[in-house]
Amino acid sequence: MSLESVPPKYAQLVQELQRRIESGTYPPGSLLPSEHQLIQEFSVSRPTVVAALRVLREQGWIESQQGKGRFVRGRPAMAAVEPNRPGQAYLTNPETSTPGELIEAGAVALPNRVAALLEAQPKSKAFLRRRVVIRDGEPTEQVSLWLPLELSEGTSLTSGEPLREGIREHLRSRKGVRFDHIVEQITARMPTTQEAKQLSMPKNVPLLAVFGAVRDASGRPLVVVEVLLPADRHELEDAYPVS
Secondary structure (H helix, E strand, O other), X not given: OOOOOOOOXXXXXXXXXXXXXXXXXXXXXXXXXXXXXXXXXXXXXXXXXXXXXXXXXXXXXXXXXXOOEEEEOOOOHHHHOOOOOHXXXXXXXXXXXXXXXXXXXXXXXXXXXXXXXXXXXOOOEEEEEEEEEEEXXXXXXXXXXXXXXXXXXXXXXXXXXXXXXXXXXXXXXHHOOOOOEEEEEEEEEOOOHHHHHHOOOOOOOOEEEEEEEEEOOOOOEEEEEEEEEEOOOOOXXXXXXXX
């Protein structure tokens, strides 16, 4: 779950409880304060406390025991692992942090997969901003950002200059939208002739296509980021706990 640069109340509570667990205030094996105690101490609503406890449980910081309460497990070993998520990195990092070339910016017809992720009609119009990222003097990936036309209005996404802030922060400051979570899909396919040319890759090498559908807290799709990675130059690695 993504935490905004100005975190909502549940995210602030998550961070404070994590800090207390790491500092030993709540040692492993100890009973976590009850929902009522947390509501009273932090002056927040019950839904805020419930959301924070759910995040801590899902991330492995605490565990629930029926009829006994919630117990501290400690800092999860996986908390220090940074999974390789190219879509999330593009949404968070400024374009100026990676050399690249803007190859398209404007209204286009949505391909079927992206239309489904945006919950839009196939072939309807949406805004596309597409860059080829260059590392060590060679193109290494193609990044496409798709969003509804009304969400692109009043932004700098049409600019030929690289953005000096991440897409998430740019849309938050310009349009007031907040990203909450990403639904990710990964597929493999052969490149088109144009893609192979743009990425300087042989036509017989497949692409890894990473699609990240960004949604707000209500589940409404906001943005789709598509990252094309030549399979001979990239590998995707993730880490997750086994429960």
